[in-house]
Amino acid sequence: MARLLSQQEDPRDADEVFEQLEKQHQSDVQLTEAYGFHLVQRRKTAEARERLERAVAAGSANPKVYTQYAFLMQDKAINKSVAALKKAVELEPVDKELRYYLGRMQLQAKRPGDALSTLSPARPVPPEHAVGYMEALG
Numbered sequence: 001m002a003r004l005l006s007q008q009e010d011p012r013d014a015d016e017v018f019e020q021l022e023k024q025h026q027s028d029v030q031l032t033e034a035y036g037f038h039l040v041q042r043r044k045t046a047e048a049r050e051r052l053e054r055a056v057a058a059g060s061a062n063p064k065v066y067t068q069y070a071f072l073m074q075d076k077a078i079n080k081s082v083a084a085l086k087k088a089v090e091l092e093p094v095d096k097e098l099r100y101y102l103g104r105m106q107l108q109a110k111r112p113g114d115a116l117s118t119l120s121p122a123r124p125v126p127p128e129h130a131v132g133y134m135e136a137l138g
Contacts, residue, residue, distance in 0.1 A: 015042075029058045033065050040068060048072060056084060063091040067098065070105065078109045089118075100129050107136055 015038075025031050036051030052069040060066070066088035070081040085102040092098055103119035106112075115136060125133040 027058070029055055029060055032058065033060060033062055036065070037068065040072075045072060049076075056087075061091065063088040063095070063098070066091065067101075070101075074105065074108070078105065081105050082109050082111070096124075097126060097129070100125065100133060103136055104132065 022031065022035060032051050032055045036048050036055060039045075039048035039051060042048075049069070049072045052065055052072065055062075055065050056069055066084045070084035070088065073081045073084065082102070082105050085098065085105055089095070089098050089102050099118055099121065103115045106115035106118055119133065119136055
């Protein structure tokens with residue numbers, strides 16, 4: 001029900017439902033993930049980061065959780081971002097776009113050797129990432 005409400009034009013009711021469910025089921029990883037994604041959509045970045053961090057700490061098996069968390073942490077803690085995106089790549093090893101983003105984050109974290117080993121097997125590169133890919137390899 002909370003997920004359905006979060007898709008409405010005014011998702012404030014979803015906030016209430018998520019909060020109630022969270023109080024009742026604090027250890028439910030899927031609920032924490034769903035609430036985190038809902039908060040991302042609502043542009044409540046700090047709260048979303050907190051929920052997704054809890055899902056990561058609880059051992060989520062959802063690569064989208066790690067990816068979203070990595071992007072939310074990118075400007076705050078690049079090493080956490082790299083670790084989260086690395087986990088996403090482990091969960092989805094054939095996703096070349098995730099590899100591309102991981103390589104770019106590794107460059108941002110000043111780890112060029114790691115970036116090169118991440119980006120090299122990411123070929124063929126999707127056309128929208130070709131320029132960034134060549135720039136990163138350079």
